[in-house]
Amino acid sequence: MxxxxxxxxxxxxxxxxxxxxxxxxxxxxxxxxxxxxxxxxxxxxxxxxxxxxxxxxxxxxxxxxxxxxxxxxxxxxxxxxxxxxxxxxxxxxxxxxxxxxxxxxxxxxxxxxxxxxxDHNYRFNRPVLKIEKLIADGVLGEVMEVDVRMALAIRDGGRFADENLPNPAHKLPAGVIHDFITHLSYLALRFIPDPDKVSAAWSNHQGDDLFKYDDLDAILVAGEKHARLRFSCRTGPDCFALTVRGTRAEVQTDLFHPFMRLIKPRKGGDKLSPVVNQLANGLNLVGASFGNLRNKLMQRSPYEGLHTFLSWTYEALQQDVEPPVTFDDMDRASRLIDQMLLEGNRV
Amino acid sequence: MKLLVTGASGFLGKHIVAQAVQRGHDVRAQVRPASDIKALRWEGQPDIEIVRADLRSKERLTELVQGVDAVISNAACKAGDFYTQFAGTVITTENLLHAMAQADVQRLVAVSTFSVYDCLKMSDRELLDEESPLDDDPVDRDEYAQTKLVQEELAHEFAKEHEGHVTIVRPGVIYGKDNLWTARLGMELGTNRCLLVGPRTVLPITYVENCAQAIVLAAEKEQAVGQTYNIIDDDLPTHRQYLSALNRHQEPRMKSLPMPWLVMRFLASLALGVNKLFLSRRAKVPSILRPAALHARAKPLKYTNRLVKESLSWSPHYGMEEAIARSAEDINHAALAPESDPVQDDTEHDTDQEVRTCV
Missing domain, CATH: 3.40.50.720 (NAD(P)-binding Rossmann-like Domain)
Known part of the structure; x- marks a missing residue:
């Protein structure tokens, strides 16, 4: 093409x-x-x-x-x-x-x-695809809670803090956070697709004129399922953390520095299961640290999901089938962002 | 002459402004909208017109260049990722040249750098002069070299497409107050230690006030049009001699671990071989171990400033010892500011940058 x-x-x-x-x-x-x-x-x-x-x-x-x-x-x-x-x-x-x-x-x-x-690139990062597989395989049980949390020190320098030529993102409805909010939204909606209640606290904690908001804390409720979306520039270090909790197990990852922590019932019964979980996750963490070192050396970035997204999208366009990011995916994310802006500060 | 100096409040820019004023020119000094220039004490100076503008935006740039006889394009970005440096060095120059074409201003002195040369193609102890090869494939060089090469191309295009009267000046390592260390020496190891690469390699330096004088002369002289000048001082030191001179003026002294050029060159070749053979050349290797970058920094070459001296009748005013002494002490900035009151030199610690590091 x-x-x-x-x-x-x-x-x-x-x-x-x-x-x-x-x-x-x-x-x-x-x-x-x-x-x-x-x-x-x-x-x-x-x-x-x-x-x-x-x-x-x-x-x-x-x-x-x-x-x-x-x-x-x-x-x-x-x-x-x-x-x-x-x-x-x-x-x-x-x-x-x-x-x-x-x-x-x-x-x-x-x-x-x-x-x-x-572009919903982070949805195609390996850890997210693994979490989806865990859900499909029934390891997590029914998904009940999702936390999506991005921390970026955007006030400490870089293109968003530049006062000489303010970034165009400052003029978006949610200010600079609008540049990130689609990521938070589609990840939460991937696991809890249809929230019926949305509340959001938008803040500008520093209170300056350059930034419209520098903090978002949003809660989505879908029946008995809950999701929380956080954007913070006042906590460090930078991270893009995702936690999915199901009726049987929970899984955590960080898309900037990938690892996988899976807490599930393990062999050994109720008493030994926590210990076995910690041992297994400790080994996984050591493995992830080597993997991240390799990624750094080989210049692999958190954008790895973008390449998968584009590859699958081109495949779909060539075969004239629905692309991996569907109308429903985009429609839900866009609607949620509108809702969060409308529900701003009614928390 | 009426001279526009871009990046005027930066490390080199403020000295260009001072030299221009001392030589009797009127200066329009472009600084970024958020720059704090109080310490330079330019406000109220009749010879200096301060214009706040960000060259990354085309807005009001025609007004900026309107009515000047020559533009000294000095603004550049030395920090941040490739896209930050591209915006701060290339887009700024593109916008400036577009405005010059619109305002029918033809005279341009473009401040480039020694980083544009391809030292990998040169032999040990070969003479580096204005005819030496430029890096036409700078993929293994740093962002600064990559963007400065594009910036030079734009200056040449301006000469061709708009009949611009262009002079390109390529300073070597510019040193001065708050800018005495250079990565050409090697690598800092903690606070007061460094790996001194190629202790006997000649360091192509120019003291910032000497360099600024050459740049202003290039703007003045008709014979500079169409020329490219390498700017370096006389009696260049070796890496070891420069570090020793620094140590005579600073406490605590910097201790060095000497690394001979041939050993460093072998290590960089080895790193490249391993990267090619086992890692498909995808691994990110420190610049000191990338042959293209290492050769640009530490290769033992010979240098000449014959052309700039003969053509512009320029002679570096300060020798290295005096220049380091001026840099190390609290310099009397009468030479920097047009009024005689001393001012503090804390305006722009990150030199001539248009923008700062990106997250």
């Missing part, structure tokens, strides 16, 4: 690496408002041509798939034009800034017979 990329910021490196190595994709074009950036990306990842005008790119390169990797406020307009040009769209999160915008864009894609796929 002929593929093109719009936007050559940080995340583009992962998309372009995939496209440069993939047998399913032929990277025909890279587009960025900066000619130097577009040209550099095209040269580095062996794209056929670079553009600074995406409409010209759509017209001349005629891609089958366009990856939209620009700031979120531009996604809907760009995706609409790409769909109109006959291209499938793979879009960085959030695909739209409200549920209404999302459903309208989805209808447009459906009318034109094109796929619209939002």
């Amino acid at each position: 002929k593929s093109a990329v719009i936007g050559t910021g940080e995340i583009s490196a992962e998309h372009l690496k995939f496209l440069a190595d993939s047998k399913s994709a032929d990277l025909v074009a890279v587009c960025d408002l900066s000619r130097a950036a577009a040209r550099y990306a095209a040269k580095t990842f062996r794209a056929i041509k670079s553009y600074t005008d995406y409409k010209q790119m759509l017209d001349q390169a005629k891609p089958d798939v366009v990856h939209i990797l620009t700031p979120p406020t531009t996604h809907v307009a760009l995706a609409t034009d790409c769909i109109d040009a006959g291209a499938h769209v793979i879009c960085e999160k959030p695909v739209a800034l409200s549920h209404d915008q999302f459903t309208s864009l989805w209808s447009h894609a459906k009318d034109k017979g094109r796929a619209l796929v939002e």
